[in-house]
Amino acid sequence: MPLPMIDCHCHILPGVDDGSQTVEESLEMAKIAAHDGIGKIIATPHVTDAGPSPEVIATRVNEFNLLLQEKNIPVQVFPGAEAASGLTPVLFSRHTLNRTSYVLIEFPHDHLPSFAKNILQWLITKGLRPIIAHPERNYSIIRSPETLLNILSKDIHVQITGASILGDYGRDIQLCAYFLMDSGNVDIIASDAHGEKIRPPMLSAARDAAARRLGKKAADRLVIANPAAVLSGEAMGIG
16 A cells, blocks of 8 residues: 655645635545545645744644544644745744744745845754745746756755646646756645645645656655655655
8 A cells, every 4th residue: 555645735724824714624625635645734824924823823733633533534734834935034943844944935926036045045054944835836937947946955945736737727837847846856746735626635646747757756755755754854855
């Protein structure tokens, strides 16, 4: 039996941000994830200076896990956040993925800020390991993928959205995702799910598409091994 996949970027907590709005919808998302072969999910609500706080997120995760157990849905949720790049810098260390050194950072969709490289390097000096969320959907990077490559280093990781690989956002974003995968600069594929109907928490189709380009071992690393490393705070594999 194949190992369950791990979704490192998912807006499954109800009523926290622009993701799931009700407990019922969150439960349906969890059922979809389980059916697709996902066993663990890191809840990553959007975080700004206005919140939500890590304590609120942790409480919501604990409550939701109890509900999943009651409903016999075989999915476990872990606390995390999708931190806005404009977050007050000292707050990044409070909004890591499963209380590790990994932090998921979101830049604006319409451009890559001039301070992008500086904030990433600053995070590294503070002992954090930044993961850039869905850069293939950033207009600056779509126009020139090298823009992303110029700010990457061995300590900076990249997460792309499964739906991007499948072409759900259009051909330009799909080609950008392909370029990043083919160049060896993708570390994680995640769903960035926001609901049960629009962008649901599914990874198997994207994993299979990645396997056709990169091979099964490499594709599994992007949805199983590297996400597991994030959960445990260990170094991600390469190659």
